[in-house]
Amino acid sequence: MPRQGQNEDQIQHKILYTYSALVYFFESGGRLMDILRKEFKHFATSHNILGLTLPTLKAVQQKKHCYTIDRARQFLKFQNRINEELLKHKVITDNPFTKWFEKGEASYEQVKAFLVQFSVFSNLFLIAQLKKMINATTLEGMRESKEILANEIGVIFNARLPRSAESKGEVELAMTDKTQNDEVDPQLVSTHGTVEGGKFRFAAAHFEWLYNIAQKFGLSFHEIGKRRHGTKETLHFCDELARLYGSEDYATCMAASYAVENWAAAGFWKELIGGLQQFRVKSKMDFPISFFTWHDRIEDQHAAHTQEELEEYYFENEIDEDQFLKYGNEMMDGIYVFWKGLTVIARVT
Numbered sequence: 001m002p003r004q005g006q007n008e009d010q011i012q013h014k015i016l017y018t019y020s021a022l023v024y025f026f027e028s029g030g031r032l033m034d035i036l037r038k039e040f041k042h043f044a045t046s047h048n049i050l051g052l053t054l055p056t057l058k059a060v061q062q063k064k065h066c067y068t069i070d071r072a073r074q075f076l077k078f079q080n081r082i083n084e085e086l087l088k089h090k091v092i093t094d095n096p097f098t099k100w101f102e103k104g105e106a107s108y109e110q111v112k113a114f115l116v117q118f119s120v121f122s123n124l125f126l127i128a129q130l131k132k133m134i135n136a137t138t139l140e141g142m143r144e145s146k147e148i149l150a151n152e153i154g155v156i157f158n159a160r161l162p163r164s165a166e167s168k169g170e171v172e173l174a175m176t177d178k179t180q181n182d183e184v185d186p187q188l189v190s191t192h193g194t195v196e197g198g199k200f201r202f203a204a205a206h207f208e209w210l211y212n213i214a215q216k217f218g219l220s221f222h223e224i225g226k227r228r229h230g231t232k233e234t235l236h237f238c239d240e241l242a243r244l245y246g247s248e249d250y251a252t253c254m255a256a257s258y259a260v261e262n263w264a265a266a267g268f269w270k271e272l273i274g275g276l277q278q279f280r281v282k283s284k285m286d287f288p289i290s291f292f293t294w295h296d297r298i299e300d301q302h303a304a305h306t307q308e309e310l311e312e313y314y315f316e317n318e319i320d321e322d323q324f325l326k327y328g329n330e331m332m333d334g335i336y337v338f339w340k341g342l343t344v345i346a347r348v349t
């Protein structure tokens with residue numbers, strides 16, 4: 001409704017002016033980022049240090065303490081070792097279960113068995129995440145872990161506030177929750193932001209998203225998620241997560257986190273989604289798969305953040321490269337045992 005003294009023309013003019021100002025602000029912001037990226041790329045090429053993340057390149061260019069060109073070159077050599085000796089682990093390159101599952105050939109019983117084991121992992125992961133939070137070496141690290149833990153148990157990210165680790169430009173003003181009837185559709189829940197100021201909903205707990213699917217397969221609450229439902233392979237994986245990812249030793253925990261995040265971002269969620277979508281069509285069953293699609297959406301940012309964290313740690317501390325690769329590989333082995341166990345229960349040949 002027009003305020004007194006303002007005619008519709010004036011209001012329209014104001015709206016247009018505000019809109020143009022916003023467009024200019026965002027477009028010039030984008031151009032500025034492009035220019036900065038180009039500048040950093042040029043700096044990296046001329047010093048032969050291409051491959052570092054932007055925050056690290058910026059620190060090197062600004063000659064921040066410890067961020068020397070020599071250290072940058074040492075790190076890139078180490079990154080090559082990581083690429084060769086850790087990221088080519090068979091759980092990333094050759095996961096027999098997800099490869100098979102993606103084809104959509106799983107039967108009702110096989111999908112059901114998979115859901116039970118996945119629910120055990122999803123629930124027991126909370127223990128590893130809690131240990132990681134307790135063993136954090138800095139307040140910032142503790143908060144990072146708390147973000148993940150709180151979100152797992154039902155605190156919806158407040159997308160209006162950026163997390164300290166996120167750049168403001170990446171924050172989307174996504175719908176934060178769906179409060180009616182206490183239903184929370186993960187498809188509509190933001191993957192950005194922070195739990196600070198976020199709303200807690202029981203139904204936003206990731207385990208409950210999974211329970212919603214499990215119910216469609218006739219599984220009741222007492223049949224999923226507990227340790228007693230896990231096969232020895234699933235329990236081995238969960239225990240390795242608690243031992244390595246939740247380790248008191250920061251170097252061990254960091255290597256395990258790096259392994260977990262890079263495994264999670266390497267595409268297994270997409271393979272599971274593909275298989276579930278095909279199963280849904282084939283079986284004519286109607287069940288939500290947003291537990292899987294939500295996790296797929298969030299993984300890329302996690303891996304990018306883990307990379308920045310590793311670079312920061314490497315430049316500011318002495319790192320035992322062999323130990324990092326050793327613990328990273330132990331974590332990858334643990335993850336592989338989980339999937340191998342699933343091939344047995346699903347009788348994948």
Ligand SMILES: [Fe+2]
Nearest residue numbers: 122152206295
């Ligand atoms: Fe989760």
